[in-house]
Amino acid sequence: MKAYMNMTKYITIAIIVLSAVIFVSGSIAEQATQDMYATVTVNKVFSMVLDNALIDFGYAQPGDTVELKTSTYYNEVKCQANKGTTWYLKIAVMGTITGPDGNNVSPEIFKWQVFDSNGDGDPVKEWTAFSELPKVAYTSGQNDMAGRESVIKFKYKLDLPKDATGGNYRVRVLYTMTDNP
Numbered sequence: 001m002k003a004y005m006n007m008t009k010y011i012t013i014a015i016i017v018l019s020a021v022i023f024v025s026g027s028i029a030e031q032a033t034q035d036m037y038a039t040v041t042v043n044k045v046f047s048m049v050l051d052n053a054l055i056d057f058g059y060a061q062p063g064d065t066v067e068l069k070t071s072t073y074y075n076e077v078k079c080q081a082n083k084g085t086t087w088y089l090k091i092a093v094m095g096t097i098t099g100p101d102g103n104n105v106s107p108e109i110f111k112w113q114v115f116d117s118n119g120d121g122d123p124v125k126e127w128t129a130f131s132e133l134p135k136v137a138y139t140s141g142q143n144d145m146a147g148r149e150s151v152i153k154f155k156y157k158l159d160l161p162k163d164a165t166g167g168n169y170r171v172r173v174l175y176t177m178t179d180n181p
Contacts, residue, residue, distance in 0.1 A: 044082060045080050045082045045083075046081045046087070046177070048077060048079050048080075048089070048177040050075070050076075051075050051076055051077075052075040053094075053173050053174075054171075054172055054173075055068070055075075055170060055172075056168075056169075056170040057156075057168075057170060058168060058169075059166070060158055060160045060167070061160070062160055062161065062162050062165070062166055063161070065157060065158065065160070066157060066160070066169075067156070067157040067158075073115040073153035074154060074155055074156055075153075076151055076154065077154070078149055079119075079152065079177050080147065081144070081147070082146060082147030083145065083179070084145050084146065085145060085179055086139065086140050086179065087139075087140045087144070088138070088139055088140070088177070088179070088180070088181055089152055089175065089176070090136055090176040090177075090178060091134065091135060091137045091174070091175055092130065092131060092134040092135065092173070092174045092176075093110065093130045093131065093172070093173065093174070094171075094172040097110075099165055099167065099169065100166070100169070101165040101167070103165075107130040108129040108130065109160060109161065110130045110156065110157075110171050111127045111129050111130065111157050111158075111159065112128055112130060112137070112154055112155065112173075113127050113128060114137055114154060115154060116153045117138060118151045119141055119143065119148070119150030119151075120143045120144060121138055121140040123138045123152065124138070127157065137154070138150075138152045
């Protein structure tokens, strides 16, 4: 009978310990299934990187048309924005252009075009004369607005009038990325 009582005592202790383990593990599982809240902040990106802003046509004779890198592009601009709104890449001549004879030169003799882009926006593919006021060269598309890097590649040419002075011609270009057309 004493053996039966000891066995009952051990079984009772085992049941109590097992119940405690089940209760504790149930409480832990309950805590793991509770809702958790987190806040994630995505910083806005609006950036532009240019590889070369000096356009050098070298020596040109009066009446010449000089196109830089006829079968490929001359420079590229990388734009990235994740604001979800349309952005524009604009291009203009920077400062007064002085010819080899020291006289001011009209910016209209210098022309540009978008050679290629990897974005889904609207590039200006036809030759366009420079001006002192910025002109839109590229308008972003849906993927461009969502944070994807857009690479816009440019070509340039010089149409030197017959009454101009022969010599070296170069121009500095201002590129602007903006959300205003």
